Amino acid sequence: HRWLGHLGYDNLDVMVRDGMVVGLDIGRAGIQEAKAGVCAPCVMVKQQRGPYPATGHKVAVLLGLIHLDVCGPMPEVSLGGTRHVTVLLDDCTGCCTTRHFS
Known part of the structure; x- marks a missing residue:
């Protein structure tokens, strides 16, 4: 999780399940166990992040932008x-x- 830039555990599970990573010595059970824990940097960042401001402008035509x-x-x-x-x-x-x- 930390080595991959605090990648979400669900995405990490997909990578392990589908064989997208080589040399990662953790199984799916280990990922679920880690997911149950708390990652302090992730919690701190999520608490500080505000919502994205709405621009109020959206194109009304399919493929218009x-x-x-x-x-x-x-x-x-x-x-x-x-x-x-x-x-x-x-x-x-x-x-x-x-x-x-x-």
Whole structure:
């Protein structure tokens, strides 16, 4: 959890279950046990975080405004053999999708 930037325990469980990590010496039972504990840094950050301010502006037309982010090259190759990812977000629906590419 700490080594992965305080990644959520549910996401950590998925990574272990699906074999996305190598060399992590903890099973799913260990993750559930850790989840039952308290991570002081996570608690402190969540207490300080305020809500995101509402902008009041939202596009009313499907695909009227698309937010796009391209990330890469990543230092490690993904399970699918790619090093880049594109994230697309439709402002109207909130629908988000990703596409991986080399």
